[in-house]
Amino acid sequence: MADQQARLSWRDGMLPVSDQFDDPYFSLQNGLLETEHVFLAGNDLPARYAAGFHIAELGFGTGLNMLAAWRAWEQSGQKGALHFTSFEAYPMAVDDMARALQAFPQIMPWAERFLSQWTGGGLCDLGTLRAEVVVADARVSVPEWTGQADAWFLDGFSPAKNPELWQQDLLQAVADHTRSGGTAATYTAAGFVRRGLQEAGFDVDRAPGFGRKRHMTRAVKG
Numbered sequence: 001m002a003d004q005q006a007r008l009s010w011r012d013g014m015l016p017v018s019d020q021f022d023d024p025y026f027s028l029q030n031g032l033l034e035t036e037h038v039f040l041a042g043n044d045l046p047a048r049y050a051a052g053f054h055i056a057e058l059g060f061g062t063g064l065n066m067l068a069a070w071r072a073w074e075q076s077g078q079k080g081a082l083h084f085t086s087f088e089a090y091p092m093a094v095d096d097m098a099r100a101l102q103a104f105p106q107i108m109p110w111a112e113r114f115l116s117q118w119t120g121g122g123l124c125d126l127g128t129l130r131a132e133v134v135v136a137d138a139r140v141s142v143p144e145w146t147g148q149a150d151a152w153f154l155d156g157f158s159p160a161k162n163p164e165l166w167q168q169d170l171l172q173a174v175a176d177h178t179r180s181g182g183t184a185a186t187y188t189a190a191g192f193v194r195r196g197l198q199e200a201g202f203d204v205d206r207a208p209g210f211g212r213k214r215h216m217t218r219a220v221k222g
């Protein structure tokens, strides 16, 4: 099923919704604030940023999470490259990414720099960002990955609609590719995800969720 382009529709002309998974790519309430709350603050970023910092992600989608992380990296004064590796089975067309990101004017300067170089997969070196999107099913590509992340953004569609991105073998592969003291964060507080992360070797905590979500999950590898 990998190596296919994303099939999507637009809600209110602005919000991309996956036809394959029947789920939106980000919250209509405020996708950028949600990213900053769940994935940046959830991984104690930008406070933990340091030379050579490596973020990995399940589900690249529109690239919003990466762009928010990169903006925070530059704004926090880091000079070298932020390493960002994302695992994506169904990449969005570049035009669709550009259309989706228009909802976030604050991110446009970073979106424009990235999209001017982006060809839809592989490596992209932008000086302060070294991005790689591995286009394949994450259940195969994460176990095969040779890297180690300092922080993970676990951003599959909802566990009910996209259970393959939350299954135990994959959470174990995430833990196996996390440096000691590294972290993971996700918007979901689903019990089986929390237990799965625990079983994989993370210390798991519930934190206040974004918007209408009561809780989210933060995890630290001991």
Ligand SMILES: C[S@@+](CC[C@H](N)C(=O)[O-])C[C@H]1O[C@@H](n2cnc3c(N)ncnc32)[C@H](O)[C@@H]1O
Pocket (backbone or CB within 6 Å): 006, 024, 025, 026, 058, 059, 060, 061, 062, 063, 064, 065, 066, 087, 088, 089, 090, 091, 136, 137, 138, 139, 155, 156, 157, 162, 164, 165
């Ligand atoms: C909620 S979206 C990610 C949103 C994204 N992080 C952003 O900033 O826009 C979930 C993503 O997971 C991807 N996905 C679903 N199943 C997958 C799989 N088995 N392997 C890799 N990616 C998958 C989808 O194609 C989709 O892009």
